[in-house]
Each structure stands twice: as structure tokens, then as C-alpha cells.
Amino acid sequence: MSEHGPEKGIKRWLFTTNHKDIGTLYLWFSFIMLLVGGAMAMVIRAELMYPGMQVVNPNFFNMMTTMHGLIMVFGAIMPATVGMANWLIPMMIGAPDMAMPRMNNWSFWILPFAATMLVLPMFMGGDFLAGQGPAFGWTFYEPLSGQYDNLAFFIFAVHLLGISSIMGSINIIATILNLRAPGMTLMKMPMFVWTWLITAFLLIAVMPVLAGAVTMMLTDKYFGTSFFDAAGGGDPVLFQHVFWFFGHPEVYIMILPAFGIVSQIIPTFARKKLFGYSSMVYATAAIAFLSFIVWAHHMYTVGMPVAGELYFMYATVMIAVPTAVKVFNWTATMWRGAMTFETPMLWAVAFVFLFTIGGFTGLMLGVAPSDFQYHDTYFVVAHFHYVLVTGALFALIGGVYYWLPKWTGNMYDEKLGKLHFWLSVISVNVLFFPQHFVGLAGMQRRVPDYAVQFADWNFWSSIGGFVFGLSQLLFMYIVIKTIKGGEKASDKVWDNPEGLEWTVPSPAPYHTFETAPEIK
Amino acid sequence: MTHAQGGYYLPSPSHWPLVGSIGLFLTTFGFALNPNDPTFLMYIGLAIIAYMMFGWFGTVIRESEGGLYNDQVDRSYRWGMMWFIFSEVMFFAAFFGALFYARQLALPWLNGEGNNAMTNEILYNGFQAVWPTDANGPANVGGDYKIIEAWGIPALNTLILLSSGVTVTWAHWGLKKGNRGQLILGLLATVILGFTFVGFQAYEYIHAYTEMNLTLGSGIYGSTFFMLTGFHGLHVTIGAIMLTVMLLRSMKGHFTADNHFAFEAAAWYWHFVDVVWLGLFIFVYWL
Numbered sequence: 001m002s003e004h005g006p007e008k009g010i011k012r013w014l015f016t017t018n019h020k021d022i023g024t025l026y027l028w029f030s031f032i033m034l035l036v037g038g039a040m041a042m043v044i045r046a047e048l049m050y051p052g053m054q055v056v057n058p059n060f061f062n063m064m065t066t067m068h069g070l071i072m073v074f075g076a077i078m079p080a081t082v083g084m085a086n087w088l089i090p091m092m093i094g095a096p097d098m099a100m101p102r103m104n105n106w107s108f109w110i111l112p113f114a115a116t117m118l119v120l121p122m123f124m125g126g127d128f129l130a131g132q133g134p135a136f137g138w139t140f141y142e143p144l145s146g147q148y149d150n151l152a153f154f155i156f157a158v159h160l161l162g163i164s165s166i167m168g169s170i171n172i173i174a175t176i177l178n179l180r181a182p183g184m185t186l187m188k189m190p191m192f193v194w195t196w197l198i199t200a201f202l203l204i205a206v207m208p209v210l211a212g213a214v215t216m217m218l219t220d221k222y223f224g225t226s227f228f229d230a231a232g233g234g235d236p237v238l239f240q241h242v243f244w245f246f247g248h249p250e251v252y253i254m255i256l257p258a259f260g261i262v263s264q265i266i267p268t269f270a271r272k273k274l275f276g277y278s279s280m281v282y283a284t285a286a287i288a289f290l291s292f293i294v295w296a297h298h299m300y301t302v303g304m305p306v307a308g309e310l311y312f313m314y315a316t317v318m319i320a321v322p323t324a325v326k327v328f329n330w331t332a333t334m335w336r337g338a339m340t341f342e343t344p345m346l347w348a349v350a351f352v353f354l355f356t357i358g359g360f361t362g363l364m365l366g367v368a369p370s371d372f373q374y375h376d377t378y379f380v381v382a383h384f385h386y387v388l389v390t391g392a393l394f395a396l397i398g399g400v401y402y403w404l405p406k407w408t409g410n411m412y413d414e415k416l417g418k419l420h421f422w423l424s425v426i427s428v429n430v431l432f433f434p435q436h437f438v439g440l441a442g443m444q445r446r447v448p449d450y451a452v453q454f455a456d457w458n459f460w461s462s463i464g465g466f467v468f469g470l471s472q473l474l475f476m477y478i479v480i481k482t483i484k485g486g487e488k489a490s491d492k493v494w495d496n497p498e499g500l501e502w503t504v505p506s507p508a509p510y511h512t513f514e515t516a517p518e519i520k
Numbered sequence: 521m522t523h524a525q526g527g528y529y530l531p532s533p534s535h536w537p538l539v540g541s542i543g544l545f546l547t548t549f550g551f552a553l554n555p556n557d558p559t560f561l562m563y564i565g566l567a568i569i570a571y572m573m574f575g576w577f578g579t580v581i582r583e584s585e586g587g588l589y590n591d592q593v594d595r596s597y598r599w600g601m602m603w604f605i606f607s608e609v610m611f612f613a614a615f616f617g618a619l620f621y622a623r624q625l626a627l628p629w630l631n632g633e634g635n636n637a638m639t640n641e642i643l644y645n646g647f648q649a650v651w652p653t654d655a656n657g658p659a660n661v662g663g664d665y666k667i668i669e670a671w672g673i674p675a676l677n678t679l680i681l682l683s684s685g686v687t688v689t690w691a692h693w694g695l696k697k698g699n700r701g702q703l704i705l706g707l708l709a710t711v712i713l714g715f716t717f718v719g720f721q722a723y724e725y726i727h728a729y730t731e732m733n734l735t736l737g738s739g740i741y742g743s744t745f746f747m748l749t750g751f752h753g754l755h756v757t758i759g760a761i762m763l764t765v766m767l768l769r770s771m772k773g774h775f776t777a778d779n780h781f782a783f784e785a786a787a788w789y790w791h792f793v794d795v796v797w798l799g800l801f802i803f804v805y806w807l
Contacts, residue, residue, distance in 0.1 A: 007533055015533035097530050099596035102576070106537030113545040117552070152555045156548035163544070166607050174599040178592060179528070208607045212614025219747065222555040224737030226661055227618055233649060233657030233740035235626035242614055305634060 006510055014109070017101035018510060019086045020407075025108050026083030027400075031476070033075030033115065034393075038469045040068040045431075045465035051452050060131030061448035063122065069138025073254070074161050075115055077388065080396050081257035082107070082168050085196045087407065089172060091501040091508065092190045094181025094517045099174035107168035114160035121150040137446060139247065142228035142239040146221050155214040162207040169200035169207075176200075181500075183519030187281070190499050191274060194281050195260030198288045202249045202256075205292070210246040213239065237302055244295035252291045254388060255355075256284060258395030259326060262348045265402050266330055268497040269345035270337030276329040283322035283329075290319045300368045301375045309368045316366035320359070327356055342494075343417035347398025350425050351391060358386030361436065376446075379439025385432045390425075397424075397475065404482055405489035409507030412482040420478060423471040430464030529588045536576040543568030577765075584782070585774060594781050601785040605792050608755070612796055615751065619744040619803065623651055626740070630658060656739020665742070666732040670805035673724050677717050678801050681756075684713035685794045688763070688787050698777050700770065707767040710790070714760035721753045748804055755793045762786040 006012045006021065016022060043064045047055045056064070086104065090097055098104045122133030134154050136145040145151065176197045180189070189197075216227040217239075226232025228239045267274045274280065297316040300309060330352050341349070361383040365371050374380060405411050434457035439445075443454045450458065489506040500519075504512045543565050550561025583589065627649040632640030640647060644658040652667050668674065691706025725746075728734040736746045766786050769775065775783055 011533070014538050015535050017531050017533055096528055100600060102531050102534045102537055103600075105534065106540055109538050109541045110544060113541050116545070117548060150552070152552035153549075156552050160544060160548065166604075170600050170603045170607075173603055174596045177599055178595045204603050204607045205610050208611035209614045209617075212611055212618075216614075216618065216743075216747070218555070219736065219743070224662070224735070225743035225747065226657060226737075226739045227743050229657070229661075230626075230630065231657050231659035232661035232743070233627055233630065233655050234622060234743065235629075238618060238621050238626060241621065242617065245614075245617070 015105070017097070017105055019090050019098045019101070019104065020508065020510065022098075022104050022108050023083045023086030023088075024407075026079045026086060026111075029108070029111055029115075030076050030078075030080035030083060033071050033079070034472065035476075036119075037068050037071035037076055038472060040064045040071065042466060042469050044068065045462040047448050048450070048458050049462035050459065051450055051455050053449060056129070056448070057131060058448045059135055060129060062135035062137075062446065063131040063133045065446055066134050066137055066140075067119070067122065070118060070134075071115075072388070073138065073250070074118075074158075075111075077254045077392050077396070078165065079111060081196075081199070081254070081392075082165075082172075084192075084257060084261065084396070084399055084403075085168075085172055088403065088501060089175055089193055089196060090179070091504065091512055092193050092499055093176065093179065093184050094500050094513045094519065095175060095179035096511065096514045096516075098171050099179055100171050103167050104171050107164050107171065110160050110164040110167075114157050114164060117153050117157035117160060121153045124150055124153075139243060140217075141243070142217060142220070142236050146217065146228065151221055152218060155218045158214045159211055162211045165203050165207045169203040172196055172200040173204070181513065181516040181519055187278065188519065190260075191263035191277070191280055192257070192260035195256040195263070195284055198284050199253050199256045202253050202288055202291065206246040206249045206253075209242060210250075213242040213246065216242070237299070240299050240302060241296065244298045245292075247298065248295040249288070249291040251384075251387070252287060254392045256288070258351070258355075258392040259284065261395045261399040261402075262330065262351050264499070265344045265348040265398055266333050266352075268402075268494050269342060269348075270334045270339050271495065272333055272337045273498070274329070275332035275335075276325070279325055280329055283325040286322040287319060290315065290322070294319065297366055297368075297371070300371045313366060313368040317363060319366075320363055323359055327352060327359070340495075342401075343412070343414060343421055344398045344402035346418065346421045346425075347394050347401065350421070351394045351398065354386055354390030354394065354425075354429075358383055358388075358391055361386065374439065376444060377439040378435040378443045378445055381445050382432050382435035382439055385435070389432070390428055394424075400479065402494075403501070404479065405493045406501055406504075406506050406508055408483050409489055409505075410482050410486035411489050411493075412478055413486065416474065416478050416481075420471060420474045423474065424468060427464045427467035427471060431461055431468050432464070434458070434461045434464075527590045527592065529583065529590070529593050531583070534576075534579070536572055536579070539568060540572040540576070543572055581769070581774070581782070584779075594779075597781050597785070601788060605788060608792065609796075612748070612751065612799075615744065615748050616799065616803070619748065622655075622740045622744060627651065627655060652741055655741040660739075662735055662738040662742060663733055665734040665738045667734065667741070667745075668724060668728060668732070668805065670801065673720050674801055674805040677720050678797065680713050680717045680720070681794050681797050684710045684717070685791060687713065688790050692783070692787060695770075695775060695780055695783060696777050700773075703775075704767065704770050707763060707770060711760055711763050711767055714756060714763060714790075718753060718757055718760065721749065721756075745804060748800055752793065752796055752800055755796070759786070759790045759793050762789060 006018065007015070013021065013025060043056060044061065047061055086098065089095070122128065125132035134140070134148060136148060140154070176189070176193055216225065219225040220227050220229065226234040228234050228236045230236065263274055263280060294312055294316045296304060296308060296312045361379065365374055365380060365383055401412060401417055438454045438457045441454065443450050491504070491506050492502050493506060500517060501508070503517070546561050546565030546568060548565070550559045550563070550565055553559050553561070628634070629636045630640065630644055630647060631649050647658040649655055649657070656662055656665065687706050687709040691703050691710065694700070694702025694706055734745070735742050763786050766783050769782070
């Protein structure tokens with residue numbers, strides 16, 4: 001066993017304290033979850049391809065929408081961003097590793113067990129196709145979720161996911177605040193590091209609140225408490241308040257690291273410095289602050305005093321200001337840049353366009369009176385998929401293409417990368433854009449059947465869904481091909497990219513910056 | 521294989537995290553199989569977690585006493601503990617939020633306040649939710665109950681916890697002066713006060729369940745009362761165990777005047793449970 005190399009065999013991955021190993025584990029775990037959640041999405045699209053009941057029974061359909069949402073949020077997007085953080089933050093700030101490497105291992109190794117707790121109930125009760133797993137929607141509203149038999153499995157899955165997220169976030173904050181190389185002042189940090197510092201704060205602030213919410217569910221169901229039961233003086237709406245106090249910051253937890261990734265990619269391929277760096281930092285902080293005080297915009301139609309509706313409406317649309325600062329900054333970075341469009345840049349530019357569409361529909365939904373029209377329709381589904389798929393996921397995929405040569409030492413296949421991009425970007429719009437139309441026309445979400453008037457757009461949406469889903473297998477092929485070999489990447493990989501990670505060899509050695517670099 | 525280049529201690533690969541994960545999994549799995557009568561798997565899981573904590577903390581203590589940690593590592597642990605306590609604060613915030621929501625919004629609405637006149641008229645006719653004595657809802661869930669008055673045991677417990685905050689600080693002064701006797705005496709007093717608090721709480725719970733018909737099932741009052749005080753009691757117990765470990769380590773000669781973060785972490789945690797208690801005393805028992 002050499003002093004600097006990894007351990008051999010499975011032990012390397014089980015016991016590792018190396019941030020690059022742990023980053024790799026997170027990224028593969030999240031990709032597997034992406035495929036599982038994607039398969040569930042395809043079941044949903046298969047059912048909705050034609051009106052009438054087609055493929056699965058309604059309960060199974062509900063289980064698919066529920067598990068798809070939970071797996072994509074907690075299994076795919078969140079761990080993928082943490083994987084990026086593990087790989088990149090120590091290299092970006094010139095640190096030898098994460099601040100607490102053993103706890104870093106634990107943050108990851110809780111996840112497979114949490115995922116097991118989450119999916120296990122689908123297979124309990126004997127008949128898988130009967131849909132006996134969680135089928136109460138990914139938001140698990142009480143009192144519906146309280147009717148479910150194996151609720152405790154779901155609750156503990158959430159607890160474990162929360163423990164993992166909190167420990168991961170504590171590690172990231174400690175690393176950023178304490179392990180920066182001399183001279184790496186806060187306002188010199190790469191944007192990705194900044195966005196993760198703020199994301200980690202959000203996670204530590206809201207994951208415990210989610211833990212509180214599911215704990216109340218647990219005691220309500222099994223130990224006789226009345227938190228969400230009006231008969232005992234509680235209130236089911238209380239659940240929604242507690243859930244969305246977590247849930248709204250949660251959407252920024254998923255998107256802020258994506259902002260960070262895009263802020264790294266665009267300057268490299270525009271060959272200009274990021275426009276308005278400090279305003280990017282302040283906008284990120286402003287978004288994070290606002291995310292705590294807007295949660296009830298998910299509950300306009302539940303019944304709230306008018307003053308509450310107005311307050312949450314104004315607070316919500318205020319988020320458009322810092323978000324627009326970011327979009328304008330990305331655009332201004334590209335303005336008169338010497339632009340080239342390698343695969344990572346294609347994903348980043350698509351992100352700017354398509355995330356902005358999701359932002360605009362968000363504004364429409366944020367306005368209380370119009371939300372009364374759109375609430376719980378496919379318009380909402382279209383909105384948050386533009387934000388999370390063409391937003392968060394696109395940025396993550398772009399980030400993988402951007403840093404893959406640094407991680408593996410090999411260049412990916414540019415032709416295949418571009419093919420993957422164009423297949424994805426066209427199909428994803430065929431998939432989600434029509435959902436705006438059917439939603440505005442009144443098609444309900446979370447229902448396996450619909451009126452025939454929605455048939456045409458749903459057909460195209462399903463076609464888009466299948467193409468988009470299958471395109472991601474091409475992504476897997478490209479990544480594995482790059483790991484196995486290919487044209488050797490230079491240390492800088494790209495044309496003069498900014499950042500410490502490009503100063504180390506490709507592939508990045510097992511240990512980097514054991515002696516802190518000098519930052520001018 | 522340990523890396524200490526550049527001064528920052530990087531631990532070699534460790535099996536403790538995976539042991540902890542298996543323990544957590546068995547605990548939750550064994551509990552979830554039958555929440556009202558947890559299976560033996562849960563106890564095995566808890567035993568594995570305890571084993572992991574002995575092993576992992578033991579490793580950390582050996583590394584610390586072995587001088588492997590420099591100031592920078594110390595600062596990482598400080599940040600870590602601070603943010604961990606912040607996460608705990610937010611956990612309690614969820615339950616305090618539920619309490620305030622129930623008292624200020626949900627119950628008044630059931631009474632017909634705001635635009636809810638018809639809710640009361642039609643659904644809960646004649647219901648008057650008076651906090652605290654009649655706050656178990658229109659269905660009188662759990663039946664009539666009596667409440668624990670603030671100025672009995674709870675006030676005494678407030679005095680005990682506040683005193684323990686003083687004794688732990690006095691112990692810290694002793695440590696910083698290099699007066700080990702004062703450190704051990706102060707810690708011993710703190711631990712005794714801490715477990716006394718837990719004992720009074722247990723007595724109060726038994727009294728509530730057997731004499732006052734105040735249970736976890738006493739509507740929203742019982743729910744918020746027992747969940748808030750229960751989780752707090754659990755945290756006091758954890759904090760007292762942490763301080764007991766610090767006491768034993770002090771007696772073994774661990775810690776120096778300028779290197780004793782484990783002690784400080786336990787003290788921070790102790791002040792945190794102290795502050796939460798003040799919130800409980802004011803909003804749960806008193807007002």
C-alpha cells in the first residue's frame with residue numbers, strides 16, 4: 001500500500017476518507033437513482049400517452065408519481081450536487097481534502113441505506129403491481145399520508161436522508177470557512193464554492209425542520225398525538241406550513257449549486273471573466289434569504305387570510321430580482337465574448353434559456369390570483385420540470401462534461417457529447433413544453449386519466465419523454481467510454497480556464513494541495 | 521496511512537462510518553417493521569450505534585491526545601459543532617412553530633375566529649378551545665386533563681439547569697487556570713445537576729400520566745407538551761452523558777489549559793439545552 005495511492009478492491013470505496021473517491025460514489029449513486037427515477041417517469045408517460053386507463057392501475061400510477069419525485073429530489077439531484085462539491089471544492093480552494101474526511105464517508109454511506117428504506121415499501125405487501133408503496137405524492141400531505149400502512153419506513157428514510165445532508169453540509173461549510181489556501185479570500189472564491197456555501201447553510205437550516213415534520217407524522221400515526229388532526233385541536237394545514245418551510249428552500253438547495261456550475265462554465269467558453277462577480281454573490285445570498293419567507297406560495301388555494309396571500313405573493317415575486325441579476329450576468333459574460341460551443345457550453349447556454357422559462361412560469365404561479373387558476377395543473381408540472389430538469393439537471397450534466405477530463409484524464413467524445421446534448425434539448429422541450437398548454441387548459445396533475453381534449457399534447461409529451469429518458473443512456477455510455485480511455489486531456493483541458501483545479505495534472509492525483517498553493 | 525503534510529491531519533480509511541450506517545439502518549428498519557412494538561433488530565441496531573460511538577470517539581480522543589490535531593483541525597471541529605447545534609435549534613423550531621401555530625391560529629379558527637364563524641357553527645358547534653385546559657380539540661381527544669403548573673417542579677428545574685450553566689463555566693475557568701480540582705468538581709456538580717433535572721422530568725411525566733390524565737394523546741396540548749419537553753429531556757440526557765465523558769477524561773488527565781475543545785463542545789451543547797429550556801419554561805409551562 002503506497003503512501004499516496006488508494007486502497008485496493010471494495011475496501012477503497014467502503015472505508016475511503018478521500019474527497020475524490022467520495023465524490024465519485026455520490027455521482028454514481030445519483031446517476032443510478034436518476035435512471036430509477038427516470039424509469040418511473042416513463043411509466044407515468046406511458047400511462048398518459050393516451051386518454052383512458054392504459055398500462056397500470058391508478059394506485060400504481062400514484063406510487064410512480066410519488067416515488068419519481070422523491071427519488072429525483074433526494075436520490076438524484078441532491079446527491080449529484082454533493083458529489084460535485086466533494087470533487088471540486090477542495091481543489092477549487094486549495095485544500096488537502098474535506099475538513100472532516102471520516103464524517104464525509106458517513107454522509108455518503110447513509111444514502112444507500114436511506115434509499116433502501118425509501119423503496120422497500122414498494123415491494124412489501126406482496127403484490128408489486130398493486131402499488132402498495134407510498135402513493136401520497138412527493139409532498140406527502142397529511143392527512144392522506146397518515147392513511148398509509150408502511151409510513152414509518154418512509155419517515156425513517158427521510159430522517160436518514162436528513163442526517164446525511166446535515167453532516168455533508170457541515171463538512172462543506174467547515175471546509176470552505178477553514179481550509180482555504182492562504183490568499184483565497186472569500187471574495188476570490190469561485191462561484192461554485194460560494195453557491196455551495198450558501199446551499200449548505202440552507203440545508204442545515206431546513207433539513208431539521210423536515211425531520212420535525214415527519215416526526216410529527218410518526219407520532220400522529222403511531223403514538224396518538226394530534227398535530228395534524230383538527231379533532232384533537234391540531235390542523236392538517238400545519239403540515240403544509242412545516243413541509244413548505246423546508247420545501248421552498250429545498251428548491252434553492254437544488255438550483256443554487258447549478259447556478260454555481262453554470263457560472264464556472266460560461267466564462268471559460270466566452271473567454272471572459274464572469275460579469276458582476278460580487279453581484280452574483282450577493283444575489284445568491286439574497287435568494288437564499290428570501291427562500292425562507294415565501295413558503296406559503298405553495299398553499300394559495302388551501303385557505304389563508306387575504307393579508308397572508310398578499311404578503312407571500314409580494315415576497316415571492318421579489319425573488320425575480322436577484323434571479324434576474326444572475327441571468328443578466330450570465331448573458332453579459334457572453335456578450336462580445338470569443339465564444340465557442342463545446343458540449344459543456346451547450347448545456348450551460350441551454351440552462352440559461354430554459355431555466356429562465358421556468359423562472360417566468362414561476363412568476364405566473366407566484367401571483368396569487370393567477371395561481372388560483374393554475375394550481376395543481378400540468379402548468380405547475382411544466383414549471384418545476386423546466387427549473388429542475390432543464391435547470392438543475394442540465395447544469396449538472398454540463399458540469400460532468402466540463403470536469404470529466406480533469407477527473408479521468410481523458411477527453412470525452414465531443415461528437416457524441418453534442419449528439420447527447422441535441423437529443424436531450426429537443427426531446428426535453430417536446431416533453432415539457434406542451435404541458436404548459438394542457439395545464440392552462442385545465443389538466444390536473446397526479447391523475448392517471450384525462451379528458452380527450454388533452455390527448456394530442458400528451459401524446460407528444462410522452463414521445464419526448466421516452467426520447468429524453470433513453471438519451472441519458474447515451475450519457476452513461478459516453479462517461480464510461482471516457483473513463484476507459486480516449487484522447488489524453490491536458491492539465492488545463494480548456495482554453496485558459498480560471499481556477500485552481502486546472503493547475504493540477506489530469507487526471508487529478510489522489511491527493512491534491514497537500515501543501516497549500518499561493519493565491520495571488 | 522495517515523497524512524499530516526501541511527499540518528492538517530487527514531485520517532486514513534475508516535470502517536466506523538459504515539458500521540454507523542448499518543447501525544442506523546437496523547435501528548430504523550427494526551422500528552419501522554412494527555412501530556408500536558419494535559422488533560429486536562432495533563435493539564441490535566442501537567447496540568451497533570453505541571459500539572460505533574465508542575470506537576469512533578475513542579479514535580478521535582487518541583488522535584487528539586496524541587497531538588495529531590493542530591489549530592486548524594481544532595477550528596474545523598469548532599465550525600462543525602456550531603453548525604450541528606444550529607441544526608438542533610432548527611429541529612426544536614419546528615415543534616415551537618407547531619405550538620405557536622396551534623395556539624395562535626388553529627385553535628382560534630376552530631373557535632370561529634377570522635372568517636371561520638361557520639366552521640365553528642356547523643362543524644364544531646359549541647366548542648370553546650381555551651388554552652391550556654381545553655386544548656385537546658372538539659373531540660376532547662384523550663379526555664379531560666390537568667396541566668403541570670409552571671411554579672412547581674418546572675421552576676425548580678429552571679433553577680437547576682441555570683445553576684448547571686454556572687458550574688460548567690466555573691469548571692471551564694478551572695481548566696483554563698490549570699486547576700484540575702476545580703475542573704473536576706465543577707463538572708461533577710454539572711453532571712449531578714443535569715441528571716437531577718432528568719429525574720425530576722421523569723417524576724413529572726409519571727405524575728402526569730398516572731394522576732392528571734395528561735398524556736401524549738391529550739390532543740394538541742399533550743402533543744406539543746410531551747414532544748417539546750420530551751425531545752428536550754432527551755437532549756439533556758445526551759448532554760449529561762457528554763459531560764460525564766468529559767468528567768471521566770478530566771479525571772484521566774486529559775485536556776490542557778489551551779487544548780480542550782471536546783470540553784468546550786460539550787459545554788456549548790449544555791448551554792444550548794439550557795436556552796431551549798428557557799423557551800419551554802416560558803411558552804410551554806408558564807404563558
